[in-house]
Amino acid sequence: NAGVMQNPRHxxxxxxxxxxxxxSPMKGHSHVYWYRQLPEEGLKFMVYLQKENIxxxxxxxxxxxxxxxxxxxxxxxxxxxxxxxxxxxxFCASSPEPGxxxxxxxxxxxxxxxx
Amino acid sequence: xxxxxxxxxxxxxxxxxxxxxxxxxxxxxxxELFWYVQYSRQRLQLLLRHISRESIKGFTADxxxxxxxxxxxxxxxxxxxxxxxxxxxxxxxNYQLIWGAGTKLIIKP
Numbered sequence: 001n002a003g004v005m006q007n008p009r010h011x012x013x014x015x016x017x018x019x020x021x022x023x024s025p026m027k028g029h030s031h032v033y034w035y036r037q038l039p040e041e042g043l044k045f046m047v048y049l050q051k052e053n054i055x056x057x058x059x060x061x062x063x064x065x066x067x068x069x070x071x072x073x074x075x076x077x078x079x080x081x082x083x084x085x086x087x088x089x090x091f092c093a094s095s096p097e098p099g100x101x102x103x104x105x106x107x108x109x110x111x112x113x114x115x
Numbered sequence: 116x117x118x119x120x121x122x123x124x125x126x127x128x129x130x131x132x133x134x135x136x137x138x139x140x141x142x143x144x145x146x147e148l149f150w151y152v153q154y155s156r157q158r159l160q161l162l163l164r165h166i167s168r169e170s171i172k173g174f175t176a177d178x179x180x181x182x183x184x185x186x187x188x189x190x191x192x193x194x195x196x197x198x199x200x201x202x203x204x205x206x207x208x209n210y211q212l213i214w215g216a217g218t219k220l221i222i223k224p
Binding site: 004035042043044045048056091093098102103104106107108109 | 149153157158159160161164199201205211212214215216217
């Protein structure tokens with residue numbers, strides 16, 4: 001069973017461009033979580049999605065950021081008109097149906113650098 | 116409000132010394148508690164969870180309901196323990212994890 005996959009692993013964008021980050025959850029997992037980790041900072045929750053639904057986006061910046069998890073294919077985190085402050089590591093995690101004691105399984109992350 | 120606090124942003128101890136990473140939570144119910152670890156340039160991984168009562172890599176964590184704490188402990192730190200540690204209680208009815216800010220542990224030789 002392949003783990004959580006993220007691509008690309010490294011992404012360089014110029015200011016004003018769009019960044020698209022992809023996350024393929026573990027087989028059998030239908031719940032995806034996106035986190036951001038700024039340099040030398042801790043993990044910050046961004047958004048929680050199920051297939052075709054956004055469940056909790058309380059950690060998402062109000063502008064320029066969006067996420068989706070379509071019925072088919074990976075979850076996508078999209079950042080429009082990137083700025084230098086968007087440079088960070090973006091991690092995705094997946095889980096089966098949440099329940100007591102459930103775990104999240106993390107991907108290797110995408111390191112976004114905005115130049 | 117549900118909240119988890121890891122009061123130390125950075126903790127530095129010498130190899131062989133005991134380690135305690137603090138975690139306090141605010142929740143009136145009985146949470147499930149997890150510690151996740153992130154080694155340098157690696158993905159986050161589960162270190163231990165209270166429900167399984169395991170001891171992983173010499174680490175243990177005891178739930179203290181009176182103090183609402185779930186501190187992570189190891190009697191003798193090793194250099195390979197240097198990493199970022201996150202406490203993540205599962206406190207709400209949706210079973211979501213509430214993440215602490217993390218503690219960076221540095222083990223000095």
